Amino acid sequence: NAGVTQTPKFRILKIGQSMTLQCTQDMNHNYMYWYRQDPGMGLKLIYYSVGAGITDKGEVPNGYNVSRSTTEDFPLRLELAAPSQTSVYFCASSYLGTSISYEQYFGPGTRLTVT
């Protein structure tokens, strides 16, 4: 199993550009999440999904959009990139159901710089 994979690893965007951060998991997890990590600030939830076709906002959703057409994929879309979106973005997944483990598995992250 590859676990949670994210692409790209690094990206530099100009202000106003758009891009999609890709996230794929091969663990058949039903829940998926996007977090951003800023220095000294911990991780903050952007969006999450409880299954294909269902998404919901987290703590910091402004400037982002998500979709979940399959169980495996959960892309994050940035429209009109702003310097405030410079951050490291982590995708995570978990299985919530009959399992007693609530562990969220994180991908390696995408480091995004907006200039």
Place this chain on the structure above:
Amino acid sequence: QQQVKQSPQSLIVQKGGISIINCAYENTAFDYFPWYQQFPGKGPALLIAIRPDVSEKKEGRFTISFNKSAKQFSLHIMDSQPGDSATYFCAASIGGGADGLTFGKGTHLIIQP
């Protein structure tokens, strides 16, 4: 509003010593309290977690102590090793993290040889 407060921000411990990181939460609906470990350039990885029906959980050298009445929990790393040098995050959630985890700001731990 910071729902999970973590301290200290940074910590230096000698090899073999005990590392202690503290967290306090506000939302009494939280029912799952994990600790994540993150190495530079990597994603966080679950270290140990506890639910509020127990006061302590131990896994190897790592122990979580939980005080429900004080709304506090802490991570103790016994016999700290240089390989434990990393950033540690406490977190809290409702329903096992179904709607995401609320993280503390992190503690940068350095274990000096």
